[in-house]
Amino acid sequence: MHELGIAQSALERALEEMRKAGCSRVSRIVLRVGRFSGVDAESLRFAFEAVRAETPAAEAALQIDEIPPTVHCAPCDADFAPTSGPPFACPRCRTWSGTIVHGRELDLIRVEMT
Amino acid sequence: MSDQPRTTPPEVIVVDVREPDDTPPPPPGDHLTGTPVRVVDLAARLLDKNDVQAAANREIFRARGLRVLNLVSSPGAGKTTLLQRTLDALAPEIRCAVLVGDLETDNDAQRLRRPGVPVAQITTGGACHLDASMIQRGLDALSLPDTRLLFIENVGNLVCPASFDLGENRRVTLLSCTEGEDKPLKYPPIFTSAHVILLTKIDVAEALGFDRATALQNIRRINPHAEVIELSSRSGEGMERWLAYLRGMVA
Numbered sequence: 001m002h003e004l005g006i007a008q009s010a011l012e013r014a015l016e017e018m019r020k021a022g023c024s025r026v027s028r029i030v031l032r033v034g035r036f037s038g039v040d041a042e043s044l045r046f047a048f049e050a051v052r053a054e055t056p057a058a059e060a061a062l063q064i065d066e067i068p069p070t071v072h073c074a075p076c077d078a079d080f081a082p083t084s085g086p087p088f089a090c091p092r093c094r095t096w097s098g099t100i101v102h103g104r105e106l107d108l109i110r111v112e113m114t
Numbered sequence: 115m116s117d118q119p120r121t122t123p124p125e126v127i128v129v130d131v132r133e134p135d136d137t138p139p140p141p142p143g144d145h146l147t148g149t150p151v152r153v154v155d156l157a158a159r160l161l162d163k164n165d166v167q168a169a170a171n172r173e174i175f176r177a178r179g180l181r182v183l184n185l186v187s188s189p190g191a192g193k194t195t196l197l198q199r200t201l202d203a204l205a206p207e208i209r210c211a212v213l214v215g216d217l218e219t220d221n222d223a224q225r226l227r228r229p230g231v232p233v234a235q236i237t238t239g240g241a242c243h244l245d246a247s248m249i250q251r252g253l254d255a256l257s258l259p260d261t262r263l264l265f266i267e268n269v270g271n272l273v274c275p276a277s278f279d280l281g282e283n284r285r286v287t288l289l290s291c292t293e294g295e296d297k298p299l300k301y302p303p304i305f306t307s308a309h310v311i312l313l314t315k316i317d318v319a320e321a322l323g324f325d326r327a328t329a330l331q332n333i334r335r336i337n338p339h340a341e342v343i344e345l346s347s348r349s350g351e352g353m354e355r356w357l358a359y360l361r362g363m364v365a
Contacts, residue, residue, distance in 0.1 A: 002242070
C-alpha cells in the first residue's frame with residue numbers, strides 16, 4: 001500500500017547518487033528487502049515503473065534481493081532461521097519469540113549507472 | 115508402434131525458468147565507445163525520510179515534555195470511543211491533546227472535543243496511514259502549553275501504519291472482539307511492533323462467541339513482551355488498568 005512512496009525514495013536516492021558520480025543515466029537499482037518488511041515485491045515493481053518514467057532512470061532495471069529471515073531466541077541466546085510464521089517457535093526450546101533480527105530490511109544497496 | 119526406425123529425433127522442448135532479465139540492451143555505440151558502468155554500493159534505508167522526521171518529532175516531544183501514544187487498529191475497533199472515555203476520565207487531572215487521522219471528514223475530531231483538550235484532525239485525503247511529517251504539521255496546528263499526554267489516533271488500517279514511526283513513545287494496538295481471535299496471526303507487524311495491546315469491546319465477547327483465551331494466546335505468540343489489557347469502553351471494565359498505565363507514563 002505504501003510501495004509508491006518507497007519506490008519514490010529509492011528513485012530519488014539513486015538519482016542523487018547518479019548526480020554525485022557525474023553520470024547521466026541509471027541502468028540498475030538493487031534493493032534488499034526482508035520478508036517481514038511489509039513490502040510486496042510485485043507492487044514495488046509496479047510502482048517503480050510508474051515513478052521512473054521521464055527520469056534519467058526511465059530504463060533502469062529493478063533488482064529485488066530477498067533476505068532470509070532470522071529470529072533471536074532469548075532463552076537459548078541464539079538466532080534461528082524460522083521456517084514459517086510469525087509467530088516463531090525456537091526449533092531448540094520451542095519458546096515463542098517475536099524478536100526479528102533480519103527480515104525487516106528495506107534498503108537500497110546498489111546503483112549502477114553510466 | 116511402428117516397425118520403422120525413427121529417423122528424426124523428437125523436438126527438444128526448452129522450458130526457461132530463469133528470471134527474465136529486464137536490463138535494457140546497451141544503446142548503439144555504447145559497446146564501441148566503452149562507456150563504463152559505474153557501480154555504487156550503499157546501504158540506505160528506504161524509509162529514510164520518515165525516520166529522519168520521526169527522530170525530529172521525538173526531539174520536539176522530549177523538549178516539550180510530551181509523552182506520545184500512537185493508537186492503531188482496524189477501522190471500527192473502537193479507537194475513538196476509547197479516547198472519548200479516556201479523555202473524560204483523564205483530562206481533568208492531566209493535560210491531554212489529540213491528533214486524529216482519517217482519509218476525510220472531521221467527524222472524529224468533533225467527537226473528541228472536550229473543554230481544555232486541543233484536538234486537530236489530519237485529513238490525509240487518501241493516504242492509508244499517518245507519517246511523521248503529518249504529525250509535525252499537526253503539532254504546529256495545536257496549542258500545547260503544559261500538555262503532558264498526546265494521543266495520536268492513526269488511520270484505521272491494520273497494515274501500513276506498522277511501517278511508519280511517528281516518533282511516539284508508545285504504540286498501542288487495539289484488537290476488538292468483533293474482529294476474531296486470529297487477527298494477530300494474520301496481521302503480525304502491527305502487533306509485533308506494539309508496546310501495548312488492548313483487547314477491546316470485551317462486554318460483547320461472550321455474545322459473539324469470542325474465545326478470549328485463544329485471542330490472548332495468539333497475542334502472546336506474536337508479541338510476548340507487550341502489556342496486554344482487556345477492556346470495554348462502554349461498560350468501563352478494564353478501564354482502570356488502562357488509565358493507570360497512562361498515569362504511569364507521566365508520573
